[in-house]
Amino acid sequence: MSADGSPRSFSALLPALAPERGRIFSVYLSATTSALTLSALGALAAWGVGHAVVERTLPGTAWWVWLVVLVAARAVLTWHEMDRSHAVAYRVLARLRLVLFDSYSRSVPARRREHSGRAAAVAMDDIEKLEFFYAHTIAQVAAALTAFLAALVAVLLVLPPAGAALAVGAVLVVATVPVLARAARRRGAEEQQQRAELSTQIVDALGALREVLSYGLAEAVTTQALRTTHRATRAGRRRGTIGQLVSGIRDLIVTTTVLAVILVSATAAGVLGGDARISPATLPMLVALALAGVAAVADAATTLTQLHPLTASAARVDRALHRPPVVIATGQARPVPNGPLGLRLRDITFSYDDRVEAISAWSAEIGPGEHVGLAGRSGSGKSTLIALAARLWQPTSGTIDLFTAYGQTVPLRDVDEHALRNTIAFVDQEATLFHGTVRENLLRGAAPVSDDTLRRTLERVDAIGWAPLDLSIGQGGLALSGGQRARLALARALVRQPRILLIDEVTASLDAETERVISNALAAYRGTVLIASHRSGTLSAVSRVITVDGGVLTGTP
Structure with a gap:
């Protein structure tokens, strides 16, 4: 595995989280239901507005009832999703730290001349970053892609050309993920490495506090820590610049996709001339569905782009969890004889x-x-x-x-x-x-x-x-x-x-x-x-x- 890690590092940690897979999946179900409810709410509202503007009549009672139901459901689902994901996050955090401790207890770090500050950085900094990824981010990305597929199917059923425009836009958005991915991952790994180095320096300084004071090293320690912090900040700033560039490209694709759907839908509705194949009242609903779909893909792509700093964390945790033991158990587990030994x-x-x-x-x-x-x-x-x-x-x-x-x-x-x-x-x-x-x-x-x-x-x-x-x-x-x-x-x-x-x-x-x-x-x-x-x-x-x-x-x- 490379020093800066790779996306495979995330899947490598899944066996350690096997007992939590059911709970992680339940977070996905909650997030997906919430996302689909929001898409349905937007489509329903757009349909009502289009109906009122084009046909000059207010929607019927059923429309209002469904609107209230979806608003209430969205509020409840949002609360349930956040509550569930926070509970799972604590379990993921505890699970990873338990298996990490088990790995260290079997491998005795002192034999390999390792620094406790680096071990502390893995146990505290890296795992705390990863807990949110496994408990929340995975579910959010999967829910966003599910919401996109639902919106795509709905648009294709109503107007296939609009669905095709939505599909092309989604593909272009996804294509932005690997753009400059290697550079972003390298900067993310550099940032994490500097933060781990900072943890090492702080552990050294606190562990030798008397020596630091007696030898007058406080200024030197502070200067060294500030330099490391500046290097971490500089790497983070460069990574942020790359992310902003890709985000700007992605926003342009989303805007173009929505305009394409509007153009195709307006043509099909006869707004731009020609025979109408769909009711003009349907136009706002199609635009709302397309916007929800492409926005969901954009959110997922943005999240995936921002994961690059975590690949290094996942790689370090994976290496820590698979340290070779210094004592290999035979599996016999024989009892100790009685009496003096x-x-x-x-x-x-x-x-x-x-x-x-x-x-x-x-x-x-x-x-x-x-x-x-x-x-x-x-x-x-x-x-x-x-x-x-x-x-x-x-x-x-x-x-x-x-x-x-x-x-x-x-x-x-x-x-x-x-x-x-x-x-x-x-x-x-x-x-x-x-x-x-x-x-x-x-x-x-x-x-x-x-x-x-x-x-x-x-x-x-x-x-x-x-x-x-x-x-x-x-x-x-x-x-x-x-x-x-x-x-x-x-x-x-x-x-x-x-x-x-x-x-x-x-x-x-x-x-x-x-x-x-x-x-x-x-x-x-x-x-x-x-x-x-x-x-x-x-x-x-x-x-x-x-x-x-x-x-x-x-x-x-």
Whole structure:
């Protein structure tokens, strides 16, 4: 797929919206009924005016009744269509974000060195633009084309030459859609790309706000954001110019088509001389139908022309929804064995995308209930091994098994996902705390437990004195120090009562007292522990240390 996307990108997202197809179709039915009602209302009014002017008599009672009915129906249908489309829009928005989150949860963006700002632009900006397209625009375009076909059939039945003129005009209007389409799509893609880049810059600036202020970068960040905004605005202005040019051509075709229908109809009615083949009173109705028909096609063409910026959005969302997973499920979903569990890693090899191997033919065994440390220089593969043991990633080759003291073994990749997450807890050096209270963070993903249990867990990490359950910790734990965040992250893992605890460099940048507290909490933990660390104080609390160098086992003190 090209970088700027193509109209096929819209259809590529339809499988993700399969549960909403019925609702989207119902919006089309409402929009079509409303459009046909408006066309019928215009034709009826024109017929009444023509009848009154030519025959000098007012329409009968039935005409007035139908006029009132159509006016009331149009009002009700317009309200129903907008109400229905807004409801569907929210469902489309939620559906796309759910499948997007599912895709990211299976692909782990950090492995591919992607920027969170670009992911945020897809999740927020691109999907918000597409929700209106699927919930409203598709129905409007389809309803407009249906209304045109209805008007064309009606005109052909009354006066075939007028219908032919209407058909030719509609074809010419449709032909304006691909005119300069490539240039419009390119400008639209450029505009969306600049907006995505702006999101990236803002995420960077907000994430490094202290550095921005301490290094005096505020002016540079603002200047960069303004330049990106100007580039996006310039691309949007160029796209708008192209759209105005095509719109002017389209308006000229519509006007010419209506004049052609008037000329043909007036000739057939004998207004311009010759024998009359139709009543002059029918002339206004034919013109009204032709105008409604060609205007519907023009509206649909205008909408299609304005979709070019969305093709890039649809392409980005499509790529995000079809990211290759880093863990491929086998479909067996085997249960976790009962009792204490150990980890067995055999000939593990792993690489990040196109980089050299981070782990090469690495093997180790951690017995049930054993506490083992991974030591080694930065970049040696310690964190990678922890992530592989947590099944956040999948080894390129080799196997990882869970096993019991009685010899029962099950491959890690075959374990049921829900059961696995209840069995293994992972605490990262940069573990994220969520906006909310201490209680809400401790219960994230855990089964409901009492406040007394939560307090006892906080006591295990020496946090009960400064972490009341109702304390609001701010976004990402901003209200806490680094050591406090580390303790709370460990407490969150312990609340889940896992049988295997995986720790990655949690004490790397902590003070000695916090390191001691965390080491004591881990030492008191009765399950299996695998902890990666370069600090001797942390490693002294485990029963065995494995030194790792580029994924190679070099020692087992």
